[in-house]
Amino acid sequence: MTDVLIALAPASLVSIYFYGLPVLLLLAVSAAACILFEFLIHKYLMGSKTEFNGLSAAVTGVLLALNLPPAAPWWIAVIGAFVAIAIAKMSFGGLGQNIFNPALVGRVFLLISFPVIMTTWSAPAGLFHNVDAFSGATPLSIINEGVKAGIPANEIIAAHNFTPLEMLFARTGGSVGEVSAIALLIGFIYLLVRRVIRPHITLSIWVTVAVMTGIFCLANPAQFSGPAFNLLTGGMLLGSIFMATDYVTSPMTAKGQIFFGVGIGVIAVLIRYFGSYPEGVSFAILIMNCVTPLLNRLKPVGFGRK
Amino acid sequence: MKKTFKIGGTHPKDSKLSSEISIETLPLSEKVYISMAQHLGAPATPVVAKGDKVLVGQVIGEPAGFISGYVHSSVSGTVADVVPMPDLAGNMVMHVAIDVEGDEWDPAIDRTDKIVTETSGTPEQLIAQIKAAGVVGMGGATFPTHVKLAPPKDKKAEYLILNGAECEPYVTADDRIMRELPKQIVIGARIMMRALSVEKCFIAIEENKPAAIDAMTKAAASFVGIEVLKMKKKYPQGGEKQLIDAITSRQVPSGALPIDTGCVVQNVATALAVYEAVQKNKPLFERVMTVTGDCLQNRKNFRVRIGTPLNDILAAVGGAPVEGNMKYISGGPMMGKAIVNLNATTQKGSSCLLMLTEKQTLRKSESNCIRCGKCAEACPMGLEPWLLNKLARVGGRYDDLEQNHIADCIECGCCLYTCPANIPLLDIIRINKAEVMKIIRARQAK
Numbered sequence: 218m219t220d221v222l223i224a225l226a227p228a229s230l231v232s233i234y235f236y237g238l239p240v241l242l243l244l245a246v247s248a249a250a251c252i253l254f255e256f257l258i259h260k261y262l263m264g265s266k267t268e269f270n271g272l273s274a275a276v277t278g279v280l281l282a283l284n285l286p287p288a289a290p291w292w293i294a295v296i297g298a299f300v301a302i303a304i305a306k307m308s309f310g311g312l313g314q315n316i317f318n319p320a321l322v323g324r325v326f327l328l329i330s331f332p333v334i335m336t337t338w339s340a341p342a343g344l345f346h347n348v349d350a351f352s353g354a355t356p357l358s359i360i361n362e363g364v365k366a367g368i369p370a371n372e373i374i375a376a377h378n379f380t381p382l383e384m385l386f387a388r389t390g391g392s393v394g395e396v397s398a399i400a401l402l403i404g405f406i407y408l409l410v411r412r413v414i415r416p417h418i419t420l421s422i423w424v425t426v427a428v429m430t431g432i433f434c435l436a437n438p439a440q441f442s443g444p445a446f447n448l449l450t451g452g453m454l455l456g457s458i459f460m461a462t463d464y465v466t467s468p469m470t471a472k473g474q475i476f477f478g479v480g481i482g483v484i485a486v487l488i489r490y491f492g493s494y495p496e497g498v499s500f501a502i503l504i505m506n507c508v509t510p511l512l513n514r515l516k517p518v519g520f521g522r523k
Numbered sequence: 524m525k526k527t528f529k530i531g532g533t534h535p536k537d538s539k540l541s542s543e544i545s546i547e548t549l550p551l552s553e554k555v556y557i558s559m560a561q562h563l564g565a566p567a568t569p570v571v572a573k574g575d576k577v578l579v580g581q582v583i584g585e586p587a588g589f590i591s592g593y594v595h596s597s598v599s600g601t602v603a604d605v606v607p608m609p610d611l612a613g614n615m616v617m618h619v620a621i622d623v624e625g626d627e628w629d630p631a632i633d634r635t636d637k638i639v640t641e642t643s644g645t646p647e648q649l650i651a652q653i654k655a656a657g658v659v660g661m662g663g664a665t666f667p668t669h670v671k672l673a674p675p676k677d678k679k680a681e682y683l684i685l686n687g688a689e690c691e692p693y694v695t696a697d698d699r700i701m702r703e704l705p706k707q708i709v710i711g712a713r714i715m716m717r718a719l720s721v722e723k724c725f726i727a728i729e730e731n732k733p734a735a736i737d738a739m740t741k742a743a744a745s746f747v748g749i750e751v752l753k754m755k756k757k758y759p760q761g762g763e764k765q766l767i768d769a770i771t772s773r774q775v776p777s778g779a780l781p782i783d784t785g786c787v788v789q790n791v792a793t794a795l796a797v798y799e800a801v802q803k804n805k806p807l808f809e810r811v812m813t814v815t816g817d818c819l820q821n822r823k824n825f826r827v828r829i830g831t832p833l834n835d836i837l838a839a840v841g842g843a844p845v846e847g848n849m850k851y852i853s854g855g856p857m858m859g860k861a862i863v864n865l866n867a868t869t870q871k872g873s874s875c876l877l878m879l880t881e882k883q884t885l886r887k888s889e890s891n892c893i894r895c896g897k898c899a900e901a902c903p904m905g906l907e908p909w910l911l912n913k914l915a916r917v918g919g920r921y922d923d924l925e926q927n928h929i930a931d932c933i934e935c936g937c938c939l940y941t942c943p944a945n946i947p948l949l950d951i952i953r954i955n956k957a958e959v960m961k962i963i964r965a966r967q968a969k
């Protein structure tokens with residue numbers, strides 16, 4: 218669990234760098250609230266004798282904050298933390314017992330209850346307000362769209378003030394954790410190197426999304442966005458690297474994990490293309506969370522068994 | 524190319540602290556206690572009585588069944604008693620206690636250092652000699668070697684595999700004998716090839732023992748059909764089924780025996796014992812044993828007579844290395860067994876005396892299963908330890924446990940080693956496997 222926190226550090230730090238103290242406050246409040254709620258329930262409601270370990274709750278807290286808009290008020294994080302910990306985790310029996318990813322339940326609850334706050338994005342450099350229409354666009358896609366509309370690429374670059382440093386960080390409008398694709402990918406590599414997770418889930422989501430959007434985009438580029446856009450925007454990286462790979466709510470065997478990833482990819486793309494929400498990754502993961510117990514029936518390859 | 528098994532496995536730190544220490548002979552004890560149950564199967568029947576004089580290498584126990592074995596005296600002297608006493612694992616077992624007087628060997632034993640290369644004899648004669656010398660599998664399983672060398676008529680052996688993987692952390696006994704006595708081991712392999720009538724023998728050694736690989740490759744060069752293979756360092760590379768899979772890509776079917784894949788696996792130490800039995804007429808009454816631990820300064824690879832009290836070994840390395848509660852393990856840290864009492868004595872299968880401090884063995888507090896699947900990923904048999912644990916804790920669900928292949932567990936400990944929630948998976952699985960095996964045997968007996 219410490220490793221997961223370390224892996225989340227680059228994304229958190231980049232976000233603090235771009236959005237400043239409000240984001241630091243969100244992260245701190247969310248993590249603290251999660252730990253506190255879990256501790257209180259663990260100790261007083263469940264009367265557990267076992268040692269309390271707040272690391273798992275801290276991870277949930279940080280993930281929740283990374284899923285909030287940077288301008289969200291701090292109390293939103295407290296409500297989200299309560300839903301995540303008290304309802305999505307502890308009411309199922311606590312650590313290891315929950316069916317749904319707690320941070321995502323918190324996020325979706327907030328999205329439905331406070332739609333305005335949850336979809337008011339502030340851009341990193343204060344350049345584009347009200348970006349909710351395209352739910353966090355990457356510089357690449359802005360250029361892409363602009364060129365299609367007949368504006369020369371260099372003018373767009375100048376107009377949006379994309380400096381090389383910012384380009385490197387692939388500055389993306391959206392939730393706290395979606396600022397930098399590179400920071401998220403660094404976290405992914407760290408998790409793999411430390412053998413915290415296997416690549417199966419994340420990669421099968423990416424491959425599915427790439428193939429599916431590739432086909433749609435080829436068929437009708439005017440209506441459907443392409444693979445690069447879909448992989449790098451919105452919660453795709455954050456979700457596929459950190460949320461879909463949550464141990465408790467994802468399948469255990471390689472086979473199950475691949476099915477799980479493909480399922481998330483398909484559902485996410487369908488929601489993005491045809492749903493009423495611009496973003497589908499959270500819902501896709503939650504839907505596939507329900508299927509996890511079933512996927513756990515897929516047995517690992519046995520030694521000397523057919 | 525480095526070979527390895529295909530499913531699961533884990534990478535514990537290998538801690539081969541004593542690999543550069545040459546084999547040294549442990550001074551004789553004043554008294555030895557030789558267990559009659561040093562092999563898998565029926566314990567041997569003692570054939571000496573209190574007051575009898577015995578020589579080194581003299582038979583003191585005879586086999587009491589098909590799967591059983593001879594036991595020889597490891598010292599010369601007077602039988603002090605024939606009594607049940609607790610062995611290494613704490614089980615009450617018949618022991619022959621002998622007061623040591625001098626060191627007089629059975630005159631039939633060739634005590635010279637001369638290496639006898641020429642092998643002769645029919646398979647039956649060789650197997651009889653191996654049986655008479657009381658040779659058993661020395662990697663720890665202690666299955667009587669003569670039984671393994673005579674597979675049932677309808678099964679044909681194709682390959683002999685010598686297991687020099689020594690994948691258990693800390694243990695270096697096999698490494699040392701491969702470096703110091705490679706010729707003898709290869710000749711032992713040659714003898715077993717004859718006994719099995721096979722043309723091909725693979726000697727499998729993990730990559731972390733380059734000196735042993737070198738020595739064995741040189742020794743094997745002059746023999747046709749013996750090939751040394753470099754294995755990837757991965758636990759449990761030395762598991763019988765894993766080794767066969769790694770080398771031949773054949774998987775022993777669930778519930779079947781290794782011979783069903785045409786392979787017979789023997790430990791390198793067993794090959795050495797076979798050499799001594801057949802070429803030197805020397806029964807198995809001593810073996811090389813590693814004495815090690817991070818806390819121990821004076822680490823050793825001792826040549827130890829069977830029946831030596833652990834206390835004597837401990838005294839020879841200067842006593843308990845640290846104050847307070849120490850834990851002693853017979854074998855390596857992954858599959859070895861905790862030693863309950865240091866008055867117990869060494870056996871044919873004792874490859875290592877490992878000393879761990881209390882801190883090293885402290886189990887971290889257990890938490891809920893977080894369903895990470897790491898145990899299943901690590902299990903070399905493709906089992907789901909988390910599921911077995913869950914079913915076992917419900918209690919009484921032996922049917923479900925059997926259906927989930929608990930009987931295939933090789934008790935390697937990979938699951939327990941990997942579990943981030945510190946669940947004692949192996950302990951729980953081992954107890955329940957024993958129950959399920961009982962049920963299976965009862966059903967087969969019907």
Ligand code: SF4
Nearest residue numbers: 902932933935936938
């Ligand atoms: S001890 Fe048994 S269940 Fe555990 S990893 Fe080894 S074979 Fe699998």
Ligand code: SF4
Nearest residue numbers: 892893895896898942
């Ligand atoms: S390794 Fe431990 S925590 Fe992970 S699934 Fe297995 S039993 Fe559960």
